[in-house]
Amino acid sequence: MKKYLSDASVVFSRSLLLALQNPVWIIISLMQPILYLTLFGPVLEAVSHAPGFPPGDSWRVFVPGLLVQLGIFGAAFVGFGMIAEWRAGVIERMLVAPMRPTALLGGLVARDVLVVTLQGALLTGLSFLFGLRISPEAFLVALLLIALLAASFASLSYGAALLVKNENALAPMVNSLALPILLLSGILLPMSLAPEWLQVVSDFNPIKHVVNGLRAAFRGDALSTSTLIAFVIACVIAVLSVLAGARAMKNLAN
Amino acid sequence: MRDQLQVRSEPSTKTSGRSGTKWMMRANGLEKSFMNRSGVTEAVRGISFDVREGEIVGFLGPNGAGKSVTMKMLTTLLKPGEGTASVAGFDLHTQQTSIRRHIGYVSQRGSTSDEARAGDEIVWQARLYGMSRSEAKKRGRDLFAALDLAGQWESRCSDLSGGQRRRVDIAMGLIHQPELVFMDEPTTGLDPQSRANLWDHIRKLRDDFGTTLFLTTHYMDEADALCDRILIIDHGRIVGQGTPAQLRSSIAGDTISLTLRTNSDASGAAGIAKTIATTEPMINGNLVQMQVENGPARLPELVKRLNETSIDAIAIEVASPTLDDVFLSLTGRSLRD
Numbered sequence: 001m002k003k004y005l006s007d008a009s010v011v012f013s014r015s016l017l018l019a020l021q022n023p024v025w026i027i028i029s030l031m032q033p034i035l036y037l038t039l040f041g042p043v044l045e046a047v048s049h050a051p052g053f054p055p056g057d058s059w060r061v062f063v064p065g066l067l068v069q070l071g072i073f074g075a076a077f078v079g080f081g082m083i084a085e086w087r088a089g090v091i092e093r094m095l096v097a098p099m100r101p102t103a104l105l106g107g108l109v110a111r112d113v114l115v116v117t118l119q120g121a122l123l124t125g126l127s128f129l130f131g132l133r134i135s136p137e138a139f140l141v142a143l144l145l146i147a148l149l150a151a152s153f154a155s156l157s158y159g160a161a162l163l164v165k166n167e168n169a170l171a172p173m174v175n176s177l178a179l180p181i182l183l184l185s186g187i188l189l190p191m192s193l194a195p196e197w198l199q200v201v202s203d204f205n206p207i208k209h210v211v212n213g214l215r216a217a218f219r220g221d222a223l224s225t226s227t228l229i230a231f232v233i234a235c236v237i238a239v240l241s242v243l244a245g246a247r248a249m250k251n252l253a254n
Numbered sequence: 255m256r257d258q259l260q261v262r263s264e265p266s267t268k269t270s271g272r273s274g275t276k277w278m279m280r281a282n283g284l285e286k287s288f289m290n291r292s293g294v295t296e297a298v299r300g301i302s303f304d305v306r307e308g309e310i311v312g313f314l315g316p317n318g319a320g321k322s323v324t325m326k327m328l329t330t331l332l333k334p335g336e337g338t339a340s341v342a343g344f345d346l347h348t349q350q351t352s353i354r355r356h357i358g359y360v361s362q363r364g365s366t367s368d369e370a371r372a373g374d375e376i377v378w379q380a381r382l383y384g385m386s387r388s389e390a391k392k393r394g395r396d397l398f399a400a401l402d403l404a405g406q407w408e409s410r411c412s413d414l415s416g417g418q419r420r421r422v423d424i425a426m427g428l429i430h431q432p433e434l435v436f437m438d439e440p441t442t443g444l445d446p447q448s449r450a451n452l453w454d455h456i457r458k459l460r461d462d463f464g465t466t467l468f469l470t471t472h473y474m475d476e477a478d479a480l481c482d483r484i485l486i487i488d489h490g491r492i493v494g495q496g497t498p499a500q501l502r503s504s505i506a507g508d509t510i511s512l513t514l515r516t517n518s519d520a521s522g523a524a525g526i527a528k529t530i531a532t533t534e535p536m537i538n539g540n541l542v543q544m545q546v547e548n549g550p551a552r553l554p555e556l557v558k559r560l561n562e563t564s565i566d567a568i569a570i571e572v573a574s575p576t577l578d579d580v581f582l583s584l585t586g587r588s589l590r591d
Contacts, residue, residue, distance in 0.1 A: 003384075010381045014374075022369050089363030093426055096329050096361075097382035098354040253333050 007099040011107025033066045059132040064214035065187035071149030074116040079161030101249040116150035137222035148234040155245030162248040276307040278466040283337035297323040299490035312481035313470040320490040321470035358427035362438040365423045366411040373407035383430040397425040417448030437469040474577040505575040508549030512542040513569040
């Protein structure tokens, strides 16, 4: 276990340092939610009185959606970096060292969770300038949920990358999974505005319940049932995703 | 470097045999197939061989012959479909972690990220072997000095030349002082000067530190220049093995090529050549080729007898057999095909 943690921490510090040396991806993935916040948020303020719009001011509805979007999209593309490193022989040279393949995955995912969670904290702070007001508990809930989502989508992205080992195959895979999840989770506009059939379809999207739980926390019910459900769902997704990523890692030897 | 090596704590079965020969690696019946869309590809179909301590053994064969797959099995990166092996004294199926601690692997793909600094990559890799940061730096800098990379510690890997980057790969593979080093196509893609330079470094590894080397190549000259022993692999099987000299002598002598003025001169010359050749002379237009044992010594006699029948040769060439010829005679194909 000690060796596992020390190996994972080597991978973690390596990938973090390389990301910080070339921070363009960190900036790009943070720019997207900032643009939504500044260029789309004010529009939502105007429609927040429409029938069907959930209670609470529009920022408490909108910012949770942006945070979940950041959790998904900030992590879903990390597999591309993995393919580049595979091609450069980096993955193989690490796997030939006396280290568990899952320590490699663990170190990489830890880096992604840290980066995305810090981005989420920054985004929430920025939202304060626009008039968002939430409790410290709600802030904590937001960071935990975004960390779980980042761990999930980073693991899935790495797993898919190791499966296909080709950028041209990975891009459609990521997009065809992430876009429907995004649209059916009511991230930009709450699903309560949607026609009934669409609401029913979206009930099957686990991410929608994560968004709803975070919105409840932002409204002031940090210990509500829907927040609890959000946690349970996010934990289940994270466990399954990490297992899938670990499996892909171990399957490299077959 | 060698004297710093720690005493092995795991059980080892390396010493074996009454002769006292120490086997660094013994492979027995290794097989590997892959499933793909067009069915099952048998990449390796039963490979067995032994490597002694301190030997440089080369796997020679064309692309797709199964060299890299065999190497990945022996370095624990791929699970063998069938067969057993002992690598650095440890069992391939049950002692993978011990094997990894004792072997180095220089992959065909390289080992470094474009954006990373060469020295950082070395230190990170060393830490995966349990070395402390300061120990890793010291050992890494020593290796860089030995591999003529002294000024490149802070360089970004993308700024290194092809030859330098390949030497960084080798430093990565040596950072934990392995007894057995695997190199997959060590000089592919390098210019001739860098290749010759790298060969010197590889030879030095064995001569100075006694490191056992197992490498793959599809270059005849590389196998000839580096290897004590060569295993020739084709379609997933070993089709021949021996020292470069043994393999060359398995070919029936030197090749003498006669170029003559006319085609009829050629058939006349072939008739004369038959008396000294070990194989039937081959006529191709005005060119006659034959295998002759100890070619240079028999050449004056051939020229004298051609003169007696007043056949003039335009050109005469004597060529000693190359490993290319060996490969051709074993597989029926040239290595360049």
